[in-house]
Amino acid sequence: MTAQAPLLIHVIAALIGAVYLAWRFQRIQVSPALGGMIGAAAGAVGSAIFMLPLNYCTFESERSLIDAVFGVLLIGIGMALVVLPVDALIRSVVMRRRNPNMGGTAQAGAFKGWLLPIVFLAPTLIVLTLFLYYPSLDTFRLSTLLARLGARRTLFVCVDNFTSLVSDGDYLNSFVITIFISAAIVVLGLALALGIALLAYQPIKGARIYRTLLIWPYAISPVVAGVIFLLLFNPTGGIVNYALDNVFGIKIGWLNDPTAAPWAVIIASVWKSLGYNILFYIAGLQNVSKDIREAASIDGANVAQRFFSVVLPLLSPITFFLVITNMTYAFFETFGTIDYLTGGGPLNSTSTLMYNIYEVGITNNDLGKAAAQSIVLFALVIGLTVVQFRTSGNRVNYGA
């Protein structure tokens, strides 16, 4: 690589940043020249976020095309991380200047200075910095290394840990598995929970006892859920196969058949999160006003219509909330269940992204690749949450 190349990268980045902010500034009627200047600075800084620590290694001549493409992607992400917040910040400042009444004034009870709130926040901030932010940042460093616990040294491998994922069959496979298992857990879990909540919500005798009992599984840890279902699903001695054999004359290889094993994980996970979902749906159902239902009833809506056209839309905030929490649960917290139930097998059929990270990082002691995978997962979850907020957010009815 020539010595001018890094400079060239930043100049191009600055140009793009300048053009973008100039255009944005023009739209809010602020001097485009000012926008261009700020944009150039922000673009240049943004492009350096990843490239300086990596020392521009992705563009070295002996690296493959995919490394260079990944490098361009990193520059783009770095620029977005700086340019977009700068844009948003300046916009809000400008808007506040033009509309001084809009929100900007301090409310009663707010701190006047900045020192006192910092002091109060310090304990939390220190703990977060030491145990969350610093390790998270260190993950980025680790992801560029070939590293094993207990080894004599580490080697810098640029972005190999990331780009090798593209051709890693096991990893791509775990993507599909994660999507399948997560989608099944969310859809089945919520449908079942809503159905049970509708029954448990009825004002019948002993309803409180039923409700309490229904919520119990939530209090059990994912590991214990894994152990319980390990015993139930055991291919030779398990009670599930005993019952299936006696009633239908079939036996299912819950733990040693790659097509059945994901379902074992799904069933165990749905059962485990059921209590939580029921709890929220019962609360949601109790908030659906009786007047609305009666009104619908008077208008001639039958039971099904009342449910699908009135109750379900009114429950949408709860459903939206539950979709997000269940998605997070399916991504991260099924780990304990999988570890005890199937250990990611058979044939990696239950090795989700999260479990794959554990296998690569802990079982195989390959810290760099595991760090790279966890960063990809981190980016995915952020992306997923943003998409969910953008798409489902507008259709969610938060009521009056």
Place this chain on the structure above:
Amino acid sequence: MRKSFLFVVLAAMLALAVIPAFAQETVDVPVWIAFTDENRLGWAQDRAVEYNEMFPQYNVTVEGYANYEELFAATALAAEQGTLPAVVQYFEVATQDARDSGYFKPIAEAIGDRTDINGIAVNFDDFVGPVREYYTIDGVFTSMPWNTSSAIYFSNMTILDAAGVDTPPTTWAEIDAACELVMALETAPEYCWTFPNHGWFFEQWIAQQDEQFANNGNGREERATEVSINNDGSVALLTFLDEQLAKGYLYYSGAQGGDSWGTVDQAFSTQQVAMAAYSSSDTATYTNVGTDNGFEVVASFLPYNEVTGWTGNLIGGASLWLVDGLSTEVEDGALGFLLSINSTENAAAWHQLTGYIAVTTSANELLTEQGWFEENPNFSVAADQLAQSTITTATSGAIIGAFPSIRSVVTQAVDTALLTDEPVADVLAAAQEDANTVLEEYNLLNAE
């Protein structure tokens, strides 16, 4: 940032370490082992109590970890933080990692010319041949043998007798023949036999056929740089296992590595299978489970491929490693404990409790004298199997880096061979490539 954080942690640890020092004058000797069961952890802790009573200047404490893999990781972390104990139990496949890590000091080097430690005699010649051989690296007695086992075969003779099979199978063909009879029974079990999909069994079965696991003399002449798991022996093994599965004889639980043991225990103890390959470490448990549930359990040598014949089997289990850089008092306290745990009485009792072989000649003599082996023939199988093994490069076992990670590549390959239609040779070729990548990366980071 990082330094100041370390400083705070170090200061806190120093405070914690200094305060108790005022309270007591004994020397702490922490020992980490990979057992959590009352049987084995409890036994070791009892020995520590005895030792502390005999030598009040020492305070040996034994702490248990869930399994070898977890202890292995905990040790690496402790080394990073400078909090290693005095003694760590490492399994046989971590030998290369242990050498490369530099955490440990060879036992012989620590003992030097001394013939006793605090009056406990040093006698390396008392260890039985294969054991002494195995734990001597580059001519130096390196780690203290403790739990030494081999892979053997357990048969439910009550079922085999009913099927008209008089003796446990000794070869793969005999397994097949016995299974044909067993599965024809009206009261046939669900499957005929099973094995834990643990890398150790793959290693045992290819070593029996005198096939090496890695290059450079199985890593014993020079650092291994390539594995050779794609060989005729392994192709024969996976083909045999695949056929057994297809015939419905073999039960494969789908569990791999450390998780696989429990699934075999469960299938054998509930008589869902008639036979199981297993470690001799649980000879006591397997024999008793039969007695308690009304069936007879007979242990025998691990069946071999009749086409290639039997060369021998590998040692398995773990040994106790002495941490390097201890103060003289701690080191002597640790050495004394390591010697006393293998005293004639202790080595014999440990064998009787578990089924790990009695590692010293004197312990074996004591047990023979007491008529133990005559009354409990199952308990002599592992030692006999090792004693009758021809020591070759293959049967000495491989010493390679990242072996625990390579084992998981191997169990994945067995899993794939059993559960898919992919040709066995292709599966093994892919596994060899994966394992070589792991080994290459390990060597990049660790080789001199």
